[in-house]
Every structure is written in C-alpha cells, then in structure tokens.
Amino acid sequence: MSVKPQRKRIALRALGAAAVGALAWITATAGLPGGESQRANPAALVADEAPGYAVEDFSYPLADKILAEKNIVLKRGDGHITLADCVSGAGLLEIMARDKADKICFKVVGDSGWLTLEIPAVYAVKGNDYTTEVDMTVGAEEKSYDINKNSWTPVGEAADEEGRDHLLVEIRSSK
Known part of the structure; x- marks a missing residue:
C-alpha cells in the first residue's frame, strides 16, 4: 500500500501533536513539583522562581x-x-x-x-x-x-x- 507524501506529512503532524498532548497531560497530572496549587496554576511555578524586578530609584550609592x-x-x-x-x-x-x-x-x-x-x-x-x-x-x-x-x-x-x-x-x- 503506497501512501502519498502529502498524507504522510499530515499523519506525522497528527502523531506529533498527539505525543505533545500526551506529554502535557502527564506533566499536568503528575509531573509538576510543589503540590496541587502549582498543578492547578503552572504559571505560579514560573513566577515563584523568576527574579524580582529591578526598579531604579536613583538613590546615590553609599x-x-x-x-x-x-x-x-x-x-x-x-x-x-x-x-x-x-x-x-x-x-x-x-x-x-x-x-x-x-x-x-x-x-x-x-x-x-x-x-x-x-x-x-x-x-x-x-x-x-x-x-x-x-x-x-x-x-x-x-x-x-x-x-x-x-x-x-x-x-x-x-x-x-x-x-x-x-x-x-x-x-x-x-x-
């Protein structure tokens, strides 16, 4: 059975999307550290680890x-x-x-x-x-x-x- 090249690309894209979706589901349900609150809000994990903002107040050093x-x-x-x-x-x-x-x-x-x-x-x-x-x-x-x-x-x-x-x-x- 011969599959045309265009159908092969579509099949590979669908397979890739399914793999990414499965990986995201596994990570969301069991793979995130930090408990339920971070699983419910993955952005909180990134925000908690990010450095704070540097705000210049123009105070003279020393x-x-x-x-x-x-x-x-x-x-x-x-x-x-x-x-x-x-x-x-x-x-x-x-x-x-x-x-x-x-x-x-x-x-x-x-x-x-x-x-x-x-x-x-x-x-x-x-x-x-x-x-x-x-x-x-x-x-x-x-x-x-x-x-x-x-x-x-x-x-x-x-x-x-x-x-x-x-x-x-x-x-x-x-x-």
Whole structure:
C-alpha cells in the first residue's frame, strides 16, 4: 500500500501533536513539583522562581558612608555627576563651602547629568567644560545660578546682597 507524501506529512503532524498532548497531560497530572496549587496554576511555578524586578530609584550609592566620612548629603541622581577626589585631575566641578576646609569635587560624564544633595554654606563653584546650573536655598527662597565654564562663579552668600547662608540642593550639567 503506497501512501502519498502529502498524507504522510499530515499523519506525522497528527502523531506529533498527539505525543505533545500526551506529554502535557502527564506533566499536568503528575509531573509538576510543589503540590496541587502549582498543578492547578503552572504559571505560579514560573513566577515563584523568576527574579524580582529591578526598579531604579536613583538613590546615590553609599550615601550613608559618604555622610559619615565627609559630612556631605548626597540624595539622588542619574549617575552622571559623582563625588570625586579633587586631586584626580582637571575637568571637575569644584565647590567651596565655608564650613569645609577643602574643596568638594564632582566628576561629570555623558551628555547631561543631575544630582540632588545638601551642602550648607556654599559660596563659590568652579565650572568645567559643561554648561552647569546649581540650585540653592536660603530659608524658603530658592535661587539658581549659571556657573561659568572653567572659572569660579560666586554663588550663595558671595552673591547675596545680605550675605545669607545658602544650601546647595541641586547640580545640573549638560554639554
């Protein structure tokens, strides 16, 4: 008896589908670990074993350690403005604050960046090759300053007619 090639393919497909169905039935009725609840809901098995979602909250890494060691509050940012060692070279944003003996430096990378922080009594910022703006507060009042590229810009109490202490709260830079 000769079977035409088209009928042979149809027969093989049907046999394959039957085998897959039988395997699925065996797995669903006896082969899943974890008891009845997972047999009733096989998706639960996969969901329980899958890793959780990674949600970026933009919190500054090691902020608690930096606060303890340097008394600088670094809150949130996009990772393109980071605290740097001032001796690490040129191209850094440099910040002078009255209650800090040394400069505080930040490295900027990428096309743009932002960082929220708290540094009290800031009176000068030296820019780098980026266009930079800083936001400061004094009491309930907020002030923004455009920072000169590659030179010092008076900000806060140095630019305030009343000489009031200003808190640096945000840095934004872009190319």
